[in-house]
Amino acid sequence: MTRLWEGAFTRHCLKKGxxxxxxxxxxxxxLLLLTLFFYPNVAQSGLKEAMQEMMQAFPAEMLxxxxxxxxxxxxxxxxxxxxxxxxxxxIGCMFASYLGASSLIRFESDHSMIFLYxxxxxxxxxxxxxxxxxxxxxTLYNIGIFxxxxxxxxxxxxxxxxxxxxVLRVFFAFWLVHLLYLCAGFFFSSCLSHSSQCSSxxxxxxxxxLLFGLLSGLVPGFGFLRFLxxxxxxxxxxxxxxxxxALSYILVCLLVSLGSVAACAxxxxxxxxxx
Numbered sequence: 001m002t003r004l005w006e007g008a009f010t011r012h013c014l015k016k017g018x019x020x021x022x023x024x025x026x027x028x029x030x031l032l033l034l035t036l037f038f039y040p041n042v043a044q045s046g047l048k049e050a051m052q053e054m055m056q057a058f059p060a061e062m063l064x065x066x067x068x069x070x071x072x073x074x075x076x077x078x079x080x081x082x083x084x085x086x087x088x089x090x091i092g093c094m095f096a097s098y099l100g101a102s103s104l105i106r107f108e109s110d111h112s113m114i115f116l117y118x119x120x121x122x123x124x125x126x127x128x129x130x131x132x133x134x135x136x137x138x139t140l141y142n143i144g145i146f147x148x149x150x151x152x153x154x155x156x157x158x159x160x161x162x163x164x165x166x167v168l169r170v171f172f173a174f175w176l177v178h179l180l181y182l183c184a185g186f187f188f189s190s191c192l193s194h195s196s197q198c199s200s201x202x203x204x205x206x207x208x209x210l211l212f213g214l215l216s217g218l219v220p221g222f223g224f225l226r227f228l229x230x231x232x233x234x235x236x237x238x239x240x241x242x243x244x245x246a247l248s249y250i251l252v253c254l255l256v257s258l259g260s261v262a263a264c265a266x267x268x269x270x271x272x273x274x275x
Contacts, residue, residue: 009116009125009129010129010132010133013130013133014133014136017133017134017137018137021140021141024091024095025141025144025145028088028091028092028095028145029144029145029148031087031091032084032088032145032149032152033148035084035087036081036084036148036149036152037152039077039080042074042075042080043074043075043080044075077153077157078237078240078241079237081149081153081236081240082235082236082237085149085170085236086236088145088174089174089177089231089236090231092141092142092145092177092178093177093178093181093206093230093231094206095141095178096138096178096179096181096182096185097182097184097201097202097203097205098185098198098202099134099137099138099185100134100181100183100184100185100186100187100188100202101188101189101192101198101201101202101205102185102189102195102198102202103130103131103134103185103189104126104127104130104186104189104190104264104268105189105190105193105194105197105198106195106198107126108194108195109195109196123268123269124265124268124269127261127264127268128265131183131186131261134182135179138178138179138182142171142174142175142178146171149167149171150163150164150167153167166239166240166242169239169245170234170239170240172245173233173234173239173245174234176233176249176253177230177231177234179253179254179257180230180253180256180257180260181205181206181209181230183256183257183258183260183261183264184205184256184257185202185205186261186264187260187263187264187267188201188205189264190264190268190271206231209228209229209230209231210231212228212229213226213232214229216229216232217232227252230252230253233246233249233252233253234246234249
């Protein structure tokens with residue numbers, strides 16, 4: 001594959017993927033903007049007291065089992081921002097899963113593979129360049145969400161310099177988790193037979209990982225399942241407070257991502273295309 005054709009192929013993939021990324025960014029970014037915009041109203045609403053009064057109707061053991069015994073104080077901006085960003089992490093994980101699951105199979109479903117094979121191209125080059133393209137789209141999405149968080153938070157935090165470093169660290173954790181979901185979906189994309197299966201695979205990938213994480217916290221003796229749930233690897237509020245990132249989870253994200261890409265390349269080399 002010549003360098004000229006490789007660059008043209010990557011630019012073509014970026015142009016096709018940028019519209020979908022922008023739609024997801026506008027929806028999630030708009031939700032985040034609205035959430036942060038209404039912080040002053042929420043801070044004065046007495047929400048914590050109302051939730052505490054409501055939770056008194058439930059047994060203490062059940063609240064502790066579901067992690068509801070410690071209600072965050074949303075009058076504190078860091079608690080409020082952490083809750084909003086945790087929702088953004090969830091949306092980003094689903095987007096990354098779909099981005100990965102739809103990566104390679106679309107070439108077969110829209111018959112682009114026939115056009116690609118009329119050029120000097122290898123299957124490994126398709127995998128490599130498509131992965132680079134999807135990583136760029138995912139990184140641009142995270143940069144956009146980061147800018148919204150930082151610019152909207154400037155009015156509510158005292159030390160903007162320290163806050164910038166803490167938020168950058170949070171978004172590095174987000175990027176690692178999104179990378180894992182993207183690469184896992186990328187592997188499944190090499191196994192699908194039609195692009196109509198992308199949404200289902202992406203949703204099930206995230207749903208099962210989320211269920212594993214919930215089980216790890218609810219069922220005694222199932223704590224090991226947390227490693228199967230990247231969504232629960234990093235909690236936003238402790239990171240905003242300066243707590244260190246768990247090195248074990250960083251390594252898991254990187255190693256599983258590399259393993260998924262390697263497995264994808266191996267599978268794609270031996271795949272019979274559905275054209």
